[in-house]
Amino acid sequence: MATIPFPFSIIPIIYPSSPPHHHRLRRTNNFTSCHQLFRHTKTPLFHTYTTNPLKSSPMDSIPSIKVQSSGNSNVPDLGFIQSAIQFTQLSPPTWQSAIFSNLLIFLVGSPILVTGLSLSGIGAAFMLGTLTWRGFGPSGFLLVAVYFVIGTAVTKVKMAQKEAQGVAEKKKGRRGPGSVIGSSAAGCVCALLSIYGVGGKTFFRLWELGFVASFCTKLSDTVSSEIGKAYGKTTYLVTTFKVVPRGTEGAVSLEGTVAGFIASIVLATVGCYLGEIKVAEAVICVLASQIANVGESVIGAVLQEKEGFKWLNNDAVNVINISLGSILAILIQQFVLQRLA
Numbered sequence: 391m392a393t394i395p396f397p398f399s400i401i402p403i404i405y406p407s408s409p410p411h412h413h414r415l416r417r418t419n420n421f422t423s424c425h426q427l428f429r430h431t432k433t434p435l436f437h438t439y440t441t442n443p444l445k446s447s448p449m450d451s452i453p454s455i456k457v458q459s460s461g462n463s464n465v466p467d468l469g470f471i472q473s474a475i476q477f478t479q480l481s482p483p484t485w486q487s488a489i490f491s492n493l494l495i496f497l498v499g500s501p502i503l504v505t506g507l508s509l510s511g512i513g514a515a516f517m518l519g520t521l522t523w524r525g526f527g528p529s530g531f532l533l534v535a536v537y538f539v540i541g542t543a544v545t546k547v548k549m550a551q552k553e554a555q556g557v558a559e560k561k562k563g564r565r566g567p568g569s570v571i572g573s574s575a576a577g578c579v580c581a582l583l584s585i586y587g588v589g590g591k592t593f594f595r596l597w598e599l600g601f602v603a604s605f606c607t608k609l610s611d612t613v614s615s616e617i618g619k620a621y622g623k624t625t626y627l628v629t630t631f632k633v634v635p636r637g638t639e640g641a642v643s644l645e646g647t648v649a650g651f652i653a654s655i656v657l658a659t660v661g662c663y664l665g666e667i668k669v670a671e672a673v674i675c676v677l678a679s680q681i682a683n684v685g686e687s688v689i690g691a692v693l694q695e696k697e698g699f700k701w702l703n704n705d706a707v708n709v710i711n712i713s714l715g716s717i718l719a720i721l722i723q724q725f726v727l728q729r730l731a
Contacts, residue, residue, distance in 0.1 A: 488523035491531070492516055506542030507565050514567035518574045525581030526598060529664035534577070536660050537605045540653065541612045548620040557619045557637030572705035576604035576716040599671050599723055600716040602661040606654045607679040607715025608708065611686060613653035618646025628687040640691020654679040674722045675715075682715035 483491075496503065496516055503512050515538075523531045545559055552558035559565075565573075580601040584594050618625065619636050622643030627634045634641050658672040667675065689707060693699045 483524050483527050485520075485524055488520045491523055491528070492519040495519070495531075502539070502542075505564070506538065506545070507570070508567075510567045511565045511570050514570040518570060518578060521578055521581045521585075525584045526601060526666065529666055530581070530598075530601065533602065533657070533661050533664060533666060534574075534605060537609050537657060540656070541609055544613050544616040544649075544653075547616060552619050555619075555636060568705045569708070572708035573608045573712065574604075575709045576712040577601045580604065580716065596720050596723065598666055599674070600720050602658065602667050602671075603675040603678050603719030604712040604716040606657045606661075606675045607682045608712050609657050610650040610654035610679045611683050611708075611711055612650075614642070614646040614650025614683065616646075617649035618643040621645045627691055628684065629691045639694045640687045640689075642687055650683065651676070651680060670727055671719075671723060674719050674727065678715045678718035678722060681718055682711055685714055686711035 496512070496519070503515070507515055519531055519534065522534050526533075549558055571578075577600075580597040583589070584597040584601075587594075589596070618641075622636060622645045625634055625636050625638065625641045625643045626632065627638065628640050628642050636643075654676045658667070658675040661667045661675065662669055662672040686707060689702070689710060694702050694707060
């Protein structure tokens with residue numbers, strides 16, 4: 391039997407029913423899993439458990455399984471799959487695991503991504519996803535994914551009608567990097583604050599609350615706008631309540647407002663279910679999002695496209711909107727919820 395010198399240690403398990411020349415070197419994580427994997431295999435195999443104490447990378451702590459039959463048929467290699475899954479589950483997340491996890495998810499979800507984002511928008515979304523995973527783990531990433539799916543879906547609703555009326559999003563709703571950053575700026579700030587431990591453990595929950603509230607605010611705004619354009623029967627200017635055409639800056643409709651309210655409830659519930667926020671904080675997110683959206687409509691009606699405010703485009707208004715929703719949620723939690731508790 392061949393031996394391998396230090397630093398590798400090998401503990402062989404030999405099935406006696408096999409001639410010596412059929413023994414093959416295999417790796418598994420422990421004897422129990424090795425037996426479970428091969429107890430129904432008639433072909434004799436040779437198994438080993440290996441460790442390398444000289445390496446100290448994050449992947450070293452992840453067991454590897456490599457399986458191959460001695461016949462013509464091959465059993466799939468489970469080592470890479472198991473290692474990849476465990477690497478994405480590192481807690482707390484690292485930058486390496488965040489990048490790796492996002493790369494896998496973006497490759498698998500590319501057919502969906504291209505329907506809602508331009509190529510440069512996908513690049514911006516990848517940075518957002520990496521930052522989100524690093525700051526709040528898989529649950530935070532999943533929350534953003536739900537936001538993206540719902541927001542993209544409602545943008546496509548009655549697209550032909552909205553295009554004919556001239557109120558549809560450009561490029562059939564495919565967002566660019568400016569839109570991605572404008573929609574996620576407040577969430578990214580909250581993620582960075584949590585990553586670098588600003589305020590310590592006491593403030594981590596606040597940054598998490600602000601993160602969820604920012605996306606509740608943006609989803610509510612997107613849904614109310616797109617549903618209002620598609621189904622709104624009467625559109626009112628928020629500052630005067632005069633009837634105005636669909637798509638007017640600062641205009642609202644009953645149908646869009648109700649849809650946006652429901653969307654914020656859905657995303658806040660998802661955040662609560664994922665453990666990002668508590669039930670009372672979910673209520674705060676919904677309340678903050680609705681107040682922020684009214685403020686965004688007022689800004690659109692009073693300032694947007696007015697002389698001296700040409701810089702106040704949709705992306706800039708989005709940043710103001712979600713920042714307002716995030717800040718309001720944190721303030722309500724600190725000065726209202728805690729006093730009631």
